[in-house]
Amino acid sequence: MDLKKYDEMLKSFGIVTILQKAAFYAQIDHESCHFTRLSENLNYSAQGLANTWATRYAKDPKAKEKTPNGLALKLHRKPEAIANNAYANRNGNGSEASGDGWCYRGSGYIQLTGKDNHLAFASHVGKSLSEVSDYMRTEVGAMESAAWFWKVNKLNSFADSGNIDAVSRKVNGGKIGLKERNELYVKYLKELNGNR
Numbered sequence: 001m002d003l004k005k006y007d008e009m010l011k012s013f014g015i016v017t018i019l020q021k022a023a024f025y026a027q028i029d030h031e032s033c034h035f036t037r038l039s040e041n042l043n044y045s046a047q048g049l050a051n052t053w054a055t056r057y058a059k060d061p062k063a064k065e066k067t068p069n070g071l072a073l074k075l076h077r078k079p080e081a082i083a084n085n086a087y088a089n090r091n092g093n094g095s096e097a098s099g100d101g102w103c104y105r106g107s108g109y110i111q112l113t114g115k116d117n118h119l120a121f122a123s124h125v126g127k128s129l130s131e132v133s134d135y136m137r138t139e140v141g142a143m144e145s146a147a148w149f150w151k152v153n154k155l156n157s158f159a160d161s162g163n164i165d166a167v168s169r170k171v172n173g174g175k176i177g178l179k180e181r182n183e184l185y186v187k188y189l190k191e192l193n194g195n196r
Helices: 003-012 018-031 046-052 070-075 079-086 115-125 129-135 139-152 164-172 178-192
Strands: none
Touching (some): 003 018, 018 139, 070 079, 115 139, 129 139
């Protein structure tokens, strides 16, 4: 993907230095599965659910080897049901039955998740809630929503000090993919410095 074409957009969100751009690109590259996903992949197996969200979907969340619980077995490979269950009653979403989890699943290059986040971004770009969900699943909307999230969450403060682990926790809420995020950061630093 030619990221240079987004320089002006990123500049409008304050993402301008090499450190900031490298950190930003590393995060969106990882979150979007190397720019191949504009919408969150929730096609988890029962085992995948137990491994990813142990407190909700494992029989014993503290066990080294996670065993899927009954709910994980019920949700196995049902992306819409997984989204509605996992994201119910959080980030402005309604109950599991509301379907909000699926409607407001992760979208864009940074996987903006939840009704509250979708509403806030919709307000920023002057679109309705239904329009913004579709917009974030386009290349331009995916980039703009990621840059908006970056600015709103003041991630340049971590990027400026090269603290990729802190940026990653803000983006993902955990430690998922830290190794790859750091590797991507180094890759983008080299590219942006002209050392290919």
